[in-house]
Amino acid sequence: MTTRDLTDQYLIAPDPASARLTRRVTGHDQTSAETEISVVEERPLTIFLNGQEIVTAMTIGDYPEYLALGFLKNQRMLGPHETVLRVDYDDDLETVIVRTDGTTLYEEKLRKKTRTSGCAVGTVFGDMMEGLEGLTLPAAPVRTSWLYTLAHTINRTPSLYLEAGAIHGTVLCREDRPLVYMEDVGRHNAVDKIAGWMLSEGEAGDDKILYTTGRLTSEMVIKTALMGIPVLASRSGFTAWGVEIAREVGLTLIGRMRGQRFVCLSGEDRLIRDADVESIPAEDRKHRRKSAVE
Structure with missing residues (x-):
């Protein structure tokens, strides 16, 4: 169980041949030429x-x-x-x-x-809510400068998503530094990989931020809370039950985090607004986490 070092304190899921597959395809119109694209293997x-x-x-x-x-x-x-x-x-x-x-x-x-x-x-x-009874996460402060830096860094990190699309990424972070990056076809799988890494390394979640490209559903909120992580952020949307559970356990929940904007759905009192929003550049189209094939 090894990971590839990207920087001294950044671990990213490698790009193994088993996770990539190249196919030759033909376009939908008669004039399209065959081309090679990367697609994710299941x-x-x-x-x-x-x-x-x-x-x-x-x-x-x-x-x-x-x-x-x-x-x-x-x-x-x-x-x-x-x-x-x-x-x-x-x-x-x-x-x-x-x-x-x-x-x-x-x-x-x-x-x-x-x-x-x-x-x-x-x-x-079993019971989806098992383990949440009486659970209260630490009231960890979150600087908006951390969020903007994380989004900027993660969106520019080489990944299977940027190469092929059709996959979700999840990143374990401390303040404004990504620590572990995992990807999978299901966002819940990517989160489970992070949880497995934390268990193997004896890493606590109380000073961490979990970033995901997926929706903030009840399952994502529950898993994050059970991992002891007080902050969950995503570039995607959210569900009402996910928001409700986050508020019950004291999880800071941030969605639609793109460019200069984000929505704080739970734990707004823990946000420290130390970033000058006007200085944050809009999200460049070429750096957006979308399929490399358009």
């Missing part, structure tokens, strides 16, 4: 916990160990005092087996599944 990954098959996820194939750990953690299938002994990945069988020293009872969870609004399709086992 592949199944089956996650096991102590010998029990849990789920098969569609993913781009990178960081399977982080994805499995983060998924099980965010599904509350790993107990707080449970130790992960081994994580075995078999590329040929497309499986990950997580082995622990605990006896967490996950059979009851497997009896109830909720298909969420997550793309690719998201699944939550």
Whole structure:
């Protein structure tokens, strides 16, 4: 489980051949010439916990160990005092087996599944709201200068999204510095990879910001809260239930973060408006996170 260093304190998901596929296609009109474009590859990954098959996820194939750990953690299938002994990945069988020293009872969870609004399709086992009772996130201050710097940096970072589109990115940040960047066909998968990295590295979330290209739905808010991260920001929109949950747990929720604008839906009292908005450039079209093929 290694990552490629982009700078001294910036880790980004690599661009593995398994996550890219080049096809030769023909345009829709008779005069169009054949051209090569990059498209994202999907592949199944089956996650096991102590010998029990849990789920098969569609993913781009990178960081399977982080994805499995983060998924099980965010599904509350790993107990707080449970130790992960081994994580075995078999590329040929497309499986990950997580082995622990605990006896967490996950059979009851497997009896109830909720298909969420997550793309690719998201699944939550058991009660979606489990773990949020009494949870209050730290009231971490957020400087608007951090948000503008993060958006500027992330939008210019080389990524599969900029190369091929049809994929979501999630970035774990501290103040105005991106730390870990993960991508996947489902935004929930990208978040789970971040959660798996945090669990593996023993990294706390109380001083972090989570940035995503995806919508701020209830599932995204719940996962961020359970990861202990007090700030969630996105360039996309939001749902009413996502906003409601964010307000209940004290999560600072920021959506539609593009160029000079953003919308703060929860935790506005924690914003420190230290940036001169007039000095923030509008988002250049060539730096927008859209498909490289237009």
